[in-house]
Amino acid sequence: MYDADQNRTERKVGQKDIKITARDVQVYYGTNHAIKDVSVEIEDKTVTAFIGPSGCGKSTFLRCLNRMxxxxxxxxxxxxxxxxxxxxxxxxxxxxxxxAKVGMVFQKPNPFPKSIYDNVAYGPKIHGLAKNKSELDDIVERALRRGAIWDEVKDRLQAPGTGLSGGQQQRLCIARAVATEPEVLLMDEPCSALDPIATGQVEELIDELKQNYSVVIVTHSMQQAARVSQKTAFFHLGNLVEYDDTEKIFTNPQDSRTESYITGRIG
Amino acid sequence: MSDLKKHIVSGFDRDLEGIQAQIMKMGGLVEAAIRDGARSLETRDEELAQQVRTGDTAIDQLEELINEEAARVIALRAPTASDLRVVLSVLRMSANLERMGDLAKNMAKRTGVLVQLQPIEGSAASLRRVAREVELMLKDALDAYIQRDAELARDVIERDRDVDQMYNTVFREFLTFMLEDPRNITACMHLHFIAKNLERMGDHVTSIAEQVVFLVTGAYPDEDRPKADMTSTDTRYSPQSAEED
Known part of the structure; x- marks a missing residue:
């Protein structure tokens, strides 16, 4: 990759530490008990997918991880x-x-109504990550490169972010999320508004991001979970039903509810 | 066929049921080929043997059909978990059944030659016993598949040992006949190949039974298959040793 990135991180490779630990988590919306007794350990430098039917609590749980x-x-x-x-x-x-430490990317690309440059520079600016303009330029370039969109936008950094295509906007939002050097990246259905090509580009990007971050992705596409994640958690009615290696979940799940869901049967 | 609920997309259920019905049909044809092949040998019925030989075409066609259907299901339905195991097991089973069909056809070909030779006393009855055991194993393996019965499948795997032992016995029997009278050699060589074909069929049934265990449990049986075919490693099955008896 590029030098700055190598200087930034000297984390050990190939060693899966636990990044996030959740213990007996309960979430209530008023009287509605939305998350019930969820305990989970999420590994560093790993893509973890949360799957489950609508209303199962997977997005709610994801949003607990950065106090959204x-x-x-x-x-x-x-x-x-x-x-x-x-x-x-x-x-x-x-x-x-x-x-800032736990970045988030949403379902619909939501660039600020500002230039491409400002979209990315906003976070580092408010968190005071750059001492001067040239440092900020470096941060923006690095983030856009990591968002796999630099080559497409380098000649029009002052153009509005909202003028990009849907897939480009989403990659811009990912670049914006990584600009503050987060350690964890939460993605709530990041590809549901994208076409297959843009989806492929974002999935490729997720695969690269896992070298540096712990990525947690909520997705309705089981094939996407199978493609991008190493760990999969299946949520159902607010419970974490099964959490295991993605390969295991998709070939031989242990719980019949998981089996019913991933094979497309009524759960 | 499965205790799982129906798919939300009912076409998926129809596809899976379709390929499973085809594999059962194929299994039925192979069962009949073994039975008729053995009977044609015993009753020296060249006409029946001819039917077995031509009947193999239908088995081959079914294999092709099943492979195409399975490929289609993988491409269009992206099966996972137990659905994936159904498709994978069906693909392997169809390959096993196709090989068994070929072996039965080969048995019937040799019957065509044998009816023109002097019969070897007792040989037809011995081979019939092996054939009946293999046929029964296949029937049980297919039943185990339909009923998703891993226990019955494991039982079938165990019984391959019996087939191997029967094969050892007829091997020595034929060796003795050949030593007694060299004019028996041609017939006994053909009979031996038939016995070997049946023994190989037993191995294919074992493989089918292993697919059933995989389908039901998600893992292949880990213990080594019982192997009791000693003819390739044990000197007791050499001509000198048979002569001493």
Missing amino acids: NDTIDICRVEGNIAIDGEDIYDRRVDPVQLR
Whole structure:
């Protein structure tokens, strides 16, 4: 890859540490018990897929991992979620700082109505990651390269981000998410609005991102989960039914509910 | 066929049921080929042997059809978990059944030659016993498939040992006949190939039974298959040794 990236990270390769630990997590929306007793360990430098039918709680659980649920008034989260052993729901944790460390990409590409450059530069600017303009330029270039979109936009960085195609917008949003040097990247159905080619490009990108990040992806496409992830968690009615190697889940799942779901039977 | 619920897309169920019905049909044809092949040998019925020889075409056509259907299901339905195991097991089973059909055809070809030779006393009855055991194993393996019965499949795998032992016995029997009178050699060589064909069929049935275990449990039986065909490694099955008896 490129030099700056190599300097940035000297993390060990091939060793799967636990990045996120969730213990007995409960989520309530008012009186609705949306997540029930979920405990899971998510590995570093691994793509973990959350699958399950609509309303099973997979997105809700994903949003617990960077406290996005804090923004919903009636939502209450119990239990313990730790990243690198640190409780992210601790009172001293600033959710804004947390979200810089735990980036998120959404279903629909949502670039800011600003230039391509500003879309990416926004996060590093507010978190004070660059001392001057030339450092910021480097950060933007690095992020756009990592988002696999640099070659397509390098000559029009001042053009509006919203003028890009859907697939390009989504890769721009991924570039924006990685610009703050997060350690975890959460993706909530990142390809559902994209065509197969753009989906392929994003999947290729996810595969590259796992060298540096712990990637957690929620997807309705079981084939996508099978293609991109190494670990798969199946959620059903707010419960984590089964969590195992993706290969195992798709060839020989242990729970009949998982089997019913992935083989396209009524669960 | 399975205790799982129906697919949401009912066409998927129809596809899977379709290829499984084809494999059962193929299995039925192979069962009949073994039975008729052995009977034609015993009753020296060249006409029946001819039917077995021409009947192999239908078995080959079914194999082709099953392979095409399985490829189509993989391409269009992207089967996973137990659905994937159905398709994979059907593909392997069709290959096993096709080979068994060929072996039965070869048996019937040799019958065509044997009816023109002096009969070897007792040989037809011995071979009939081997053929009946193989046919029964195949029937049980196919039943185990339909009923998703891994226990019955394991039982079939165990019984391959009996077939191997029967083969050892007829091997020595034919060796003795050949030593007694060299004029028996031609007939006994043909009879021996028939016995070997039946023994190979037993191995193919074992493979089918292993597919059933895989289909039901998601894993192949890990213990080594019982092997009791000693004729290639044991000197007791050499002419000198038979002469001493």
